[in-house]
Structure formats: structure tokens, C-alpha cells
Amino acid sequence: MAEVAFAKTFLTSLDSRPIKLSPDHIEDPKTFPPRPPYILPRMPTPMSKPFARSAPGQEPSITISLKSLRNPPLDITLPALPLSTSVLDVKAAVQEQTRIPIDKMKLLLNKRPVVDSKVLKELRASEADRTIEFSVMVIGGAAAIPPPEEMADDVPVSTAQADEATVEAELEAEAFWADLKGFLQQRLKAQGKGEELVNLFRSSWQASKSSS
Numbered sequence: 137m138a139e140v141a142f143a144k145t146f147l148t149s150l151d152s153r154p155i156k157l158s159p160d161h162i163e164d165p166k167t168f169p170p171r172p173p174y175i176l177p178r179m180p181t182p183m184s185k186p187f188a189r190s191a192p193g194q195e196p197s198i199t200i201s202l203k204s205l206r207n208p209p210l211d212i213t214l215p216a217l218p219l220s221t222s223v224l225d226v227k228a229a230v231q232e233q234t235r236i237p238i239d240k241m242k243l244l245l246n247k248r249p250v251v252d253s254k255v256l257k258e259l260r261a262s263e264a265d266r267t268i269e270f271s272v273m274v275i276g277g278a279a280a281i282p283p284p285e286e287m288a289d290d291v292p293v294s295t296a297q298a299d300e301a302t303v304e305a306e307l308e309a310e311a312f313w314a315d316l317k318g319f320l321q322q323r324l325k326a327q328g329k330g331e332e333l334v335n336l337f338r339s340s341w342q343a344s345k346s347s348s
Contacts, residue, residue, distance in 0.1 A: 198256055198265070200226060202243070204272040207318045208281065210234065219257035223250050230272070240280040244271040278318030313338055 197216040204210040214229055227238045243250050245259060245268070259268055274280055306312050313334055321330035 198260070199267045200256070201267060201269040202226075202230060202272050203269065204274065206273070206277070207314070207321075208234075208236075208274065208278040210272050217256060219255065219260075221256050222252065223254050223256075223259075224252035226256075226270070227252070235281050235284065236274055237280065237282070240275045242273040242275065244273060245269075247271070276322050278315050279322040307341065 196219055198219060200214040200217055202210060202212040202214070210230075212230060212233060214226065217226070223243055224238070226243065227241050230236060230241065231238055250259065250270070256268060316337070317330050317334040319330075320333050321327045324330055
């Protein structure tokens with residue numbers, strides 16, 4: 137009977153209260169039941185720092201170094217290239233300086249070939265890097281480099297004969313014999329034979345020059 141009496145008393149007290157809360161009703165926070173704080177679990181990997189966006193016209197740049205110890209030897213530096221520059225664009229810049237055809241040129245990064253569609257931003261080891269060093273491999277060596285007149289389609293090829301002084305100066309230059317050696321090595325597919333023939337041609341020319 138005690139439970140019934142308690143229920144009646146509780147219902148009577150509820151009837152005395154308004155069914156709806158007034159618009160200006162304020163609940164006392166002290167009457168809320170205490171709740172323990174909720175702490176988020178630790179992430180398995182720390183969050184990376186947000187990438188700092190550059191202002192328009194202030195895109196970060198990077199310096200490109202291209203080297204080759206083989207024939208032809210190259211040591212080229214391309215400063216202040218945007219990170220959005222592709223490998224194909226780098227090849228085009230090298231072609232402008234060396235006349236090496238793009239299809240005869242391969243760029244290697246850490247001894248691995250790099251495809252033309254890659255951009256410099258993807259090839260950096262870290263965001264702090266400001267220099268990328270490529271190795272250049274020329275298919276065919278120096279023989280693959282066309283003469284200057286072959287690079288321009290609209291420039292007519294001159295048929296004028298060079299004077300004797302110009303020919304002698306060309307033969308005295310080391311670049312002439314290096315190009316000849318590269319051509320013979322590529323043509324004969326034998327480096328030793330090409331060097332032997334170049335030495336033979338050069339000694340014969342020098343002997344004929346001294347006897348005349």
C-alpha cells in the first residue's frame with residue numbers, strides 16, 4: 137500500500153506543475169547530474185602540418201642540376217624553375233642549350249629513369265629540398281646531336297665552302313676529334329676501334345701537315 141500512496145502523491149505533485157515550459161524558462165546548471173569529461177583517443181599517426189599556400193605569382197621554385205660524365209659531357213644548371221615544371225619541359229630547356237633531341241635524351245634520378253609526365257614537385261625527396269640533380273643519358277652519344285642548321289626547318293643550308301684558315305682551326309680543336317670519335321664509336325658499335333681510328337686519322341693529318 138505504501139507504493140500506491142507514493143504514486144498518488146507523485147502524480148498529484150506533477151499535476152500542480154505546468155505542462156509546458158515557459159519561453160523564459162532557465163534551468164539551473166547546478167541541478168544537472170555530473171558527467172565525466174570525454175577525451176578523444178590518440179591518433180595512430182600525427183597529423184601533418186597544413187601546406188602553406190603561396191600568394192599568386194610567388195610559387196616556390198627549385199634549381200635543377202643536370203650532369204653527364206659520358207659522351208657528350210654535360211654540366212647544366214637551370215635555376216628558379218616552378219615546381220609545376222614537367223620533366224618534358226626540363227628536356228626542352230636542355231635541348232635549347234645543347235641541341236640534344238628530346239627523343240634521344242633520358243633523365244635519371246637516383247639511377248632510375250624518370251617519365252616525361254612527372255613534375256618537379258613529385259620528384260623532391262622532401263618539401264625542404266631546393267635542388268634536384270638529374271643524370272643525363274644521351275642515346276647515341278655525341279653523334280645524336282644534329283648540326284645547328286638541322287635544328288631550324290626554315291633556315292636554308294648554306295653551300296658556301298669554308299676557307300682554309302677556318303678548316304685548319306676546326307681541325308686543331310679538340311671538339312672536332314671528340315665528335316669524330318663519338319660518331320665512329322656509335323657507327324661501329326665498338327669504343328676501342330673508334331678511338332683507334334681517330335688516333336690514326338689525327339696522326340696522319342699531323343704528319344701530312346708537318347711534311348707540307
